[in-house]
Amino acid sequence: MPSPGMTRRTTRVPPAADPRLAVSLGPLRLRNPVMLASGTCGYGEEFAEFTPPGVLGAIVVKTVTRQPRDGNRPPRVCETASGMLNSIGLENGGIDYFCETLLPALRTYPTIRIVNIAGATTDDYVALAKRLDGEKGVDAIELNISCPNVAHGLDFATSPPQTTELVRAVRRATERPILVKLSPNVTDIVAVAKAALEGGADVLSLINTLQGMAIDWRRRAPRLGGITGGLSGPAIKPVALRMVWQVARAFPKAPIVGIGGIASADDALEFLVAGATAVQVGTASFLDPAAGRKVVEGLTKVVDDEKWESIESVRGTLKSSEAGPPA
Ligand code: SIN
Numbered sequence: 001m002p003s004p005g006m007t008r009r010t011t012r013v014p015p016a017a018d019p020r021l022a023v024s025l026g027p028l029r030l031r032n033p034v035m036l037a038s039g040t041c042g043y044g045e046e047f048a049e050f051t052p053p054g055v056l057g058a059i060v061v062k063t064v065t066r067q068p069r070d071g072n073r074p075p076r077v078c079e080t081a082s083g084m085l086n087s088i089g090l091e092n093g094g095i096d097y098f099c100e101t102l103l104p105a106l107r108t109y110p111t112i113r114i115v116n117i118a119g120a121t122t123d124d125y126v127a128l129a130k131r132l133d134g135e136k137g138v139d140a141i142e143l144n145i146s147c148p149n150v151a152h153g154l155d156f157a158t159s160p161p162q163t164t165e166l167v168r169a170v171r172r173a174t175e176r177p178i179l180v181k182l183s184p185n186v187t188d189i190v191a192v193a194k195a196a197l198e199g200g201a202d203v204l205s206l207i208n209t210l211q212g213m214a215i216d217w218r219r220r221a222p223r224l225g226g227i228t229g230g231l232s233g234p235a236i237k238p239v240a241l242r243m244v245w246q247v248a249r250a251f252p253k254a255p256i257v258g259i260g261g262i263a264s265a266d267d268a269l270e271f272l273v274a275g276a277t278a279v280q281v282g283t284a285s286f287l288d289p290a291a292g293r294k295v296v297e298g299l300t301k302v303v304d305d306e307k308w309e310s311i312e313s314v315r316g317t318l319k320s321s322e323a324g325p326p327a
Contacts, residue, residue: 017055020303021296021311025277026202026255027177028112028140030057033311034268034296037259037282038062038116038142038181039088041292043102044109050289055296057278058112061102063144065117066124068094072149073225078214083235083261084283085214087149087226090118095131107137114179118144120152122166126173133174141176143167146183146208148230157183157208160195167199179203179257184210184239193247197254204247205257205280207240233283237261241274248275248316263291265298275316 021032035058041047043061053059071091078085093101098115106113115138117128125143132138145163147153156162167180180196182189184207193204209230214223222228240260248256255278258271263284271279284291303311 018300018303020309021299023057023277023312024255025057025257028058028203030112030278032057032296032299033272033276033278034292034299035060035112035114035257035278035280036285036292037280038114038144039086040282040285043098043106045105047285047289047292051285051292053109053111055293056111058114058139059106059109060114060116060142060280061106062092063090063116063118063147064092064095064098064128065090066095066119066127068092068097075223075225078223078229080212080214080231081235083231083233084286085212085224085229085231086209087224087229089149089226090147090153095128099131099135103135103137112139113137114140114142116142116144116181118147118150118153120150120155122169125166126169129170129174129176129178133176138176140179140202141170141174142179142181142205143170144181144208146181146185148183148185148209148211148228149226154183154185157192158186160191163192163195164199167196167201171200177202179205181205181208181259182243183208184236184243184260189243190246190250193251193254197251203255203257205259206247207236207243207260210236210239232260234261234263237267237270241270244271244276245274245318245320249320252316262295263287265295265302268295268299269302269314272311272314273316273318275318277312277315 023033038060072089119125145156180201212231213228244258256276258276259280268279281292
């Protein structure tokens with residue numbers, strides 16, 4: 001949903017390794033549907049050996065805020081059944097450090113580079129978007145309105161009117177494509193997705209982590225310094241699939257990136273069938289930093305085996321009429 005009168009810059013298209021895997025995600029043309037999720041691959045630098053940026057559809061770098069942040073009290077991560085809890089608290093060096101120190105390397109990556117930003121107020125997001133708008137090597141901006149681990153982290157994502165107002169303000173501040181990362185910590189994901197689209201979001205990313213906690217009963221103590229945290233990994237895949245399917249059913253033309261427990265080509269394809277155009281691999285990269293590359297390789301094999309001309313043909317092909325939702 002472009003704003004009236006706004007001219008978009010054309011996105012740089014990396015050379016397609018296998019044209020059958022290429023997908024159009026709103027205004028972005030990706031070499032394949034596999035992205036690395038924000039907060040799980042740093043700024044790409046340590047991943048290159050295992051998952052070279054050139055094999056990916058896109059990389060989404062760790063959240064950048066206006067000011068540097070130290071993050072939350074340790075411990076900041078703990079393992080749970082089929083998942084991981086984190087309470088990082090958006091530790092990062094701030095936008096000046098990002099632009100001066102990290103962006104030069106990111107610019108050299110032969111893939112789509114998406115910068116994830118977060119703030120406590122609309123002004124914060126607008127200032128960040130304006131700053132990035134003037135920087136080369138930033139192909140798109142993902143608005144993190146869904147971090148459960150900081151004060152005000154969920155203010156926008158849990159209020160459809162605030163989501164619309166925020167996205168509209170950022171839309172005016174940048175010509176870059178805008179992805180909006182939604183929270184599963186809501187009762188009606190479709191209402192928030194609608195609000196983001198009405199504000200001018202180009203793409204919806206869903207889901208961020210689910211709020212949870214872990215307790216060491218012997219010490220009568222929480223396992224995380226931040227007490228509560230965000231749950232990710234295979235444990236949340238069914239929730240993510242359900243939400244992607246609901247949003248895709250409500251807005252069949254909206255470009256959606258599925259996130260939540262994706263560790264294999266099969267996982268990725270489940271999200272595409274549910275209605276996503278692309279996926280982000282997140283927690284799986286902590287177990288295996290080559291997970292992103294392996295998902296791409298797995299998709300290539302499935303495309304071969306199934307003799308698909310384009311992976312885009314799979315999108316939204318769930319035969320949900322065979323088993324309808326409960327009355
Ligand atoms: C964090 O920094 O606490 C995690 C980021 C997020 O949940 O968006």
